[in-house]
Amino acid sequence: MFMGLTIANVIGVPLATWAGEYLGWRASFWGISGLGVVTMAALRLTLPPLPAPAEGNAMAEMRVLTRGTVLRALALTVVGSSAMFTVFTYIVPILRxxxxxxxxxxxxxxxxxGVGLTVxxxxxxxxxxxxxxxxxxxTLAGLSATLVAFAMLMPYAGASAVLIFIWGIASFALVPPLQVRVMTAAADAPNLASAMNIGAFNLGNALGAALGGGVIAADLGYPMVALAGAATSASGLIAVIASVRRANGRGRLAPCTP
Structure with missing residues (x-):
């Protein structure tokens, strides 16, 4: 799912931005709606019928959400996604x-x-x-440092171009370890864990956009938007380091370490 998302960012986001500028924002939404219909039809025609697994137990899977390790792993996904979307949501007005x-x-x-996300x-x-x-x-340390640098250098096109590529790499280098962290913490409920992690990613999307919007609404300037993203990433970094230290203090490996 996430690799598809990264590849879509290479083509879809720039194309929608271009359409919005030249054809109006409604054209972008109509285009997305049309692609959604085509995608649903393609899935209906190509996916084979799959019977539900006999051993599935939805209530048993739901119980994993009461575990602290699972909730902490999902919370870290929210934080990582928020760090990305605090800035990316407003990248067009920032650059403009x-x-x-x-x-x-x-x-x-x-x-x-988008290329950076894929890499x-x-x-x-x-x-x-x-x-x-x-x-x-x-990755979290690199993401924080990159966004701090972007806050200072965003008036300069050349520096911004380099930092945007590095920022893309750091943003989605987070995704696989976050996914592993959640799947390991909820190993006995893999379907729910995978779905909840995507939900946590989208929650972070919304919270990050709200944070960036709040900074802009407070008239603090675009550099502060990048610094807000850096601070969010830094909070995730602190949480991971604290988790590792707690695990080491107990004399065993952290639950998420393969």
Whole structure:
């Protein structure tokens, strides 16, 4: 699911932005609606009928949501997603008003960010196979540092272009270790865990957009939007480090470490 999302960002977001600028925002929504209908039809025609597993127990799976380890893993997904969308939701006005970029540059940066997401998703999976917590710590630290740098350098187009690519990598290098963390904490309820993690990602999307919007509404300036994203990422970093230290203090591996 997440790799599809990253690839869609390479094409879909820039195309929707272009359509919104030249054809009006309604054109973007009509296009998305049309693609949704085509996708539903394609799924209906191509997916084979699958019987429900006889051993499935929905109530047993729901009980995993009472576990602290599962809730903490989902909360970290919310934080990681919020750090991304606090800034990305407003990247077009940031580039237009703070960087004074043309529409062509904005579109190119959206493609660049999407490529970064795709690369980051691949790298995150590769390194999560070695260490989930290590990947989370390095990625969250890198994301925080990148957003701080972006806050300082967003008036400069060249620096912004480099940072947007790095930001994209860091944003989705988080996804595989976060997914592993949730799936490991709820190993006996994999279907629910996977669904809840996607829900947590989307909740972070909404909360991050609200945080960034609040900063803008308070007239604190676009650099503060990036700093708010950096602070959100830093809070996730602190949570992971605290989790590792607690686990080490108990003399055993953290539950999420493969």
């Amino acid at each position: 008003d703070a960087t004074h970029a043309s529409l062509g540059f904005v579109t190119t940066m959206l493609v660049t960010y 980051g998703n691949w790298l995150g999976g590769k390194f999560a196979d070695r260490s989930v917590n290590g990947t989370l710590i390095v």
